[in-house]
Amino acid sequence: MAKQKNTATAEVLGAEAHSQLIKRERRANNVWNKLRRNKTAMIGLVIVVFMMLMAILAPLIATHDPNAIKPSETYLSFGEKGHIFGTDEFGRDLFSRIVYGARVSLIAAIGGTVVGAIIGILLGLLSGYLGGAVDAVIMRLMDGMLAFPFVLLAIILMTILGSGLPNVILAIGIGNVPSFARVVRGQVHIVKNEEYCNAGRVLGVSNIRMLFRHILPNTISPIIVYATLNVAGAIISEATLSFLGLGISQPTASWGNILRAGKDCLNTAPHIATISGIFILITVLGFNLFGDGVRDVLDPKMKK
Amino acid sequence: MSDKKVILKVRNLTKEFKIRAQKFGEQPQILHALTDVSVDIYEGETLGIIGESGCGKSTFGKCLVQLHKATAGSVEYDGRNIFELKKEDLKNLKRDIQMVFQDPFSSLDPRMTAGKLVEEPMIVHKVVTDKAERSRKALELLQTVGLDVQHVHRYPHEFSGGQRQRINVARALALNPKLIVCDEPVSALDVSIQAQVLNLFNQLQKEYNLTYVFISHDLSVIKHISDRIAIMYLGRIVELCDANSIYENPLHPYTQALLSAIPPESPFEKRERIVLSGEIPSPIGEQKGCPLAKRCPKCMERCKTDAPQLKDVGDGHHVACFLFDDK
Amino acid sequence: MSENLLTVKDLKTYFFTASGVSKAVDGVSFTLKKGETMGIVGESGSGKSVTASSIIRLLPPKIGRIVEGTIDFEGKDIIKLNKKELLNFRGKDIAVIFQDPMTSLDPVFKIGNQMVEMICAHQDVSKEEARKMAVEALKKVGIPQPEKRMESYPYELSGGMCQRVIIAMAVCCKPKMVIADEPTTALDVTVQAQVLELLQELQDEMDTSILLITHNLGVVWKMCDTVMVLYAGKTVEYADTKTLYAQPLHPYTWGLLDSMPKLSDTVKGELNTIPGVPPDLRLTGNCCNFYNRCPYAQERCGKEVPELVEVEPGHFVACHRQNKENKLVRGEENRNE
Numbered sequence: 031m032a033k034q035k036n037t038a039t040a041e042v043l044g045a046e047a048h049s050q051l052i053k054r055e056r057r058a059n060n061v062w063n064k065l066r067r068n069k070t071a072m073i074g075l076v077i078v079v080f081m082m083l084m085a086i087l088a089p090l091i092a093t094h095d096p097n098a099i100k101p102s103e104t105y106l107s108f109g110e111k112g113h114i115f116g117t118d119e120f121g122r123d124l125f126s127r128i129v130y131g132a133r134v135s136l137i138a139a140i141g142g143t144v145v146g147a148i149i150g151i152l153l154g155l156l157s158g159y160l161g162g163a164v165d166a167v168i169m170r171l172m173d174g175m176l177a178f179p180f181v182l183l184a185i186i187l188m189t190i191l192g193s194g195l196p197n198v199i200l201a202i203g204i205g206n207v208p209s210f211a212r213v214v215r216g217q218v219h220i221v222k223n224e225e226y227c228n229a230g231r232v233l234g235v236s237n238i239r240m241l242f243r244h245i246l247p248n249t250i251s252p253i254i255v256y257a258t259l260n261v262a263g264a265i266i267s268e269a270t271l272s273f274l275g276l277g278i279s280q281p282t283a284s285w286g287n288i289l290r291a292g293k294d295c296l297n298t299a300p301h302i303a304t305i306s307g308i309f310i311l312i313t314v315l316g317f318n319l320f321g322d323g324v325r326d327v328l329d330p331k332m333k334k
Numbered sequence: 335m336s337d338k339k340v341i342l343k344v345r346n347l348t349k350e351f352k353i354r355a356q357k358f359g360e361q362p363q364i365l366h367a368l369t370d371v372s373v374d375i376y377e378g379e380t381l382g383i384i385g386e387s388g389c390g391k392s393t394f395g396k397c398l399v400q401l402h403k404a405t406a407g408s409v410e411y412d413g414r415n416i417f418e419l420k421k422e423d424l425k426n427l428k429r430d431i432q433m434v435f436q437d438p439f440s441s442l443d444p445r446m447t448a449g450k451l452v453e454e455p456m457i458v459h460k461v462v463t464d465k466a467e468r469s470r471k472a473l474e475l476l477q478t479v480g481l482d483v484q485h486v487h488r489y490p491h492e493f494s495g496g497q498r499q500r501i502n503v504a505r506a507l508a509l510n511p512k513l514i515v516c517d518e519p520v521s522a523l524d525v526s527i528q529a530q531v532l533n534l535f536n537q538l539q540k541e542y543n544l545t546y547v548f549i550s551h552d553l554s555v556i557k558h559i560s561d562r563i564a565i566m567y568l569g570r571i572v573e574l575c576d577a578n579s580i581y582e583n584p585l586h587p588y589t590q591a592l593l594s595a596i597p598p599e600s601p602f603e604k605r606e607r608i609v610l611s612g613e614i615p616s617p618i619g620e621q622k623g624c625p626l627a628k629r630c631p632k633c634m635e636r637c638k639t640d641a642p643q644l645k646d647v648g649d650g651h652h653v654a655c656f657l658f659d660d661k
Numbered sequence: 662m663s664e665n666l667l668t669v670k671d672l673k674t675y676f677f678t679a680s681g682v683s684k685a686v687d688g689v690s691f692t693l694k695k696g697e698t699m700g701i702v703g704e705s706g707s708g709k710s711v712t713a714s715s716i717i718r719l720l721p722p723k724i725g726r727i728v729e730g731t732i733d734f735e736g737k738d739i740i741k742l743n744k745k746e747l748l749n750f751r752g753k754d755i756a757v758i759f760q761d762p763m764t765s766l767d768p769v770f771k772i773g774n775q776m777v778e779m780i781c782a783h784q785d786v787s788k789e790e791a792r793k794m795a796v797e798a799l800k801k802v803g804i805p806q807p808e809k810r811m812e813s814y815p816y817e818l819s820g821g822m823c824q825r826v827i828i829a830m831a832v833c834c835k836p837k838m839v840i841a842d843e844p845t846t847a848l849d850v851t852v853q854a855q856v857l858e859l860l861q862e863l864q865d866e867m868d869t870s871i872l873l874i875t876h877n878l879g880v881v882w883k884m885c886d887t888v889m890v891l892y893a894g895k896t897v898e899y900a901d902t903k904t905l906y907a908q909p910l911h912p913y914t915w916g917l918l919d920s921m922p923k924l925s926d927t928v929k930g931e932l933n934t935i936p937g938v939p940p941d942l943r944l945t946g947n948c949c950n951f952y953n954r955c956p957y958a959q960e961r962c963g964k965e966v967p968e969l970v971e972v973e974p975g976h977f978v979a980c981h982r983q984n985k986e987n988k989l990v991r992g993e994e995n996r997n998e
């Protein structure tokens with residue numbers, strides 16, 4: 031077609047320069063690079079990473095055994111006798127409990143979100159793609175679940191399942207299914223009517239391939255955004271459950287049950303509830319900031 | 335014309351859409367998108383379909399590739415009605431009839447590279463199972479449409495509109511189709527790029543003996559690429575003739591008005607415009623009489639009650655108008 | 662010759678993006694006279710819409726900036742206007758008609774209310790008077806039953822009708838100049854013809870100037886007195902319409918004219934095309950932007966940016982091979998005349 035020209039300035043407007051440009055553009059629009067330019071996202075990310083490192087490296091960071099009881103040193107305040115955050119009603123080191131509690135709280139929150147996301151995505155995909163009766167049944171079921179207050183739903187589940195970390199994850203997960211399913215279904219409705227899906231149908235692409243090769247990849251951005259923001263909510267859920275005594279049972283530390291213990295001695299040792307509350311607050315804030323940033327970056331409206 | 339082989343025989347194709355009632359308890363209304371369309375498409379020809387928005391030209395294309403389910407009528411391919419085919423036959427049929435879409439920006443999956451996009455049809459139909467062989471074939475196809483190696487790993491948003499349309503064409507070609515339905519394939523492109531793509535279509539047709547159903551709203555594009563042209567108005571074909579006679583000898587009042595509305599080809603040209611009064615009537619609800627009756631300057635009493643049928647007035651020139659009924 | 666209304670000189674509008682500076686408009690100069698219609702043609706990305714947005718100073722904030730040039734409107738430099746003067750300038754002196762009629766009207770307000778609000782914002786009249794003016798304007802643009810239409814919502818009207826309403830809004834402030842940015846691209850041919858004729862009638866009546874931006878050369882032939890061809894952000898040729906059609910000088914203009922399929926063409930002939938694609942606007946500016954697609958390019962074209970020169974009176978062209986002394990003759994490709 032085009033006559034090939036080999037003169038000198040092909041380098042300015044030619045193919046090579048264009049390839050370079052596309053590389054530069056890819057780099058600039060790379061999710062990570064975009065995220066790096068977003069201040070809120072970076073603040074959020076720093077907090078999230080800090081908390082996660084704390085959870086992972088708990089054995090190295092903790093100054094004491096989190097479950098070691100010392101009746102002689104109960105209700106100590108900040109910094110007394112080498113306890114950075116003081117001690118609780120059994121004389122356990124609060125700092126170590128917070129550090130180990132981060133593990134439990136984050137695992138419960140992230141695990142719960144992942145469980146909720148997986149079930150929710152599958153239901154949402156089916157519901158949105160198949161429509162009709164399947165859609166009606168799944169969505170009414172989801173509506174039914176949404177009609178229950180989360181705490182009530184969780185109480186019922188925890189009563190059936192019994193307490194413990196896996197069950198907390200499951201309860202939080204199930205509680206999150208309806209909202210994930212709704213988000214996914216909405217996205218599927220948009221994507222499945224896109225021209226490229228029609229193009230696929232004309233080619234004779236099967237339903238399974240259509241769902242998992244075309245529709246799912248194109249709905250994943252909003253799902254990631256929603257999931258990130260959802261972790262923040264899940265941290266609170268775990269705290270709520272433990273606070274009510276339904277979640278993680280003593281002596282295992284989680285931010286929720288440290289808070290619960292702190293509640294009983296608010297007058298005498300307010301630092302117990304305060305410290306655990308602050309950690310919950312900062313982590314939730316971190317995930318929210320990060321999630322907002324991720325949304326800015328992945329927002330389809332920002333795409334060209 | 336008659337000695338040519340008919341590849342697609344469209345008979346009384348009708349498509350109606352139900353429109354959900356606005357108010358509670360109201361009967362749903364019916365939008366007549368396509369009414370009684372019958373046309374033969376010959377092997378190796380380009381049938382141009384032109385009309386204004388809402389005339390049913392896209393619906394026609396989508397019915398042919400079965401993106402829409404026709405309400406009534408039949409489309410015969412290889413002696414069989416394509417609407418009655420079973421699963422396996424249907425899949426085979428999809429290899430023979432392909433489509434190129436209007437909007438090059440939305441018709442490619444944004445998360446697949448050009449190479450993968452062209453490979454997909456071969457994966458779906460298990461034509462080429464060997465991976466290396468498949469990517470070699472994909473590259474070959476991309477080269478056929480004027481792209482090259484450096485483009486294989488790029489994503490759709492990194493291409494310009496014309497290049498994306500080339501990818502679309504390569505994808506359609508991957509299965510060696512017999513017929514390609516082109517739904518406004520150049521409308522979104524710039525003039526110079528449009529010319530390149532039109533040339534590509536012509537060149538490929540010669541090379542692969544393709545049949546095109548080419549849908550567009552631009553008469554000069556249609557005139558340029560088509561052997562025969564069908565003019566559609568409100569879900570019906572009102573005139574069908576070969577490409578030259580539409581310009582030299584338009585018969586239907588609507589065709590004449592349409593031609594007169596096209597912008598001039600030079601600043602020295604002054605056109606006498608035939609004005610159709612009012613707007614295109616709504617295709618919703620019961621349709622009575624000739625669709626053009628209300629706006630036609632030559633409307634007769636009969637036009638208001640009966641709908642004229644598409645009739646041959648000699649030389650394969652078909653027109654649906656009572657003015658030519660006696661001929 | 663009537664007096665100049667708008668003079669744009671060497672306008673440069675750049676977009677500053679993360680992956681580089683995009684030279685959307687990189688040297689555009691033209692003059693619009695009173696009562697005249699000027700066409701700006703070019704492909705997408707040639708900078709025709711950005712030129713229009715620069716004139717009304719409606720560029721995307723932060724990213725887009727006018728970096729050089731002057732826009733002289735009746736003796737005042739638009740680039741130096743402050744916010745208040747700018748608001749007065751838009752709407753009162755200048756009106757804009759955008760491409761998509763459906764999205765230029767606010768879908769939640771009645772047409773009448775939108776028009777009255779617009780009139781009241783720019784003219785010192787009461788609401789009742791504004792209403793009367795609005796009805797008058799709707800009648801003028803050929804909308805049947807204007808009083809009734811005042812109570813309609815935009816979605817109740819067809820695209821052509823909406824465009825008429827927008828034109829009515831544009832004319833009821835009696836602007837000195839109308840910028841029409843692809844006013845008929847979204848419309849069908851028959852409706853397009855009606856809208857264009859309406860614009861012509863209104864222009865004759867009110868003696869406004871029209872800056873018509875389009876990619877459709879047919880529309881230019883029908884409407885414009887002068888025409889400017891843009892390519893990759895630069896003015897490549899600028900002349901009165903008939904001259905440009907009869908004696909185009911820039912190789913890009915030749916290619917553009919050749920690329921148009923014509924009704925009088927033979928069926929399935931090969932179109933003469935311009936090979937390749939327009940350059941990315943982040944790469945342009947160091948040589949003739951048309952260099953890599955031009956069949957007449959020489960070594961010099963790849964090294965220097967050509968200046969816009971007046972080859973004949975009123976006929977400007979930016980090409981190294983076209984000047985007063987030395988003329989390039991259009992190649993062997995003969996068009997069907």
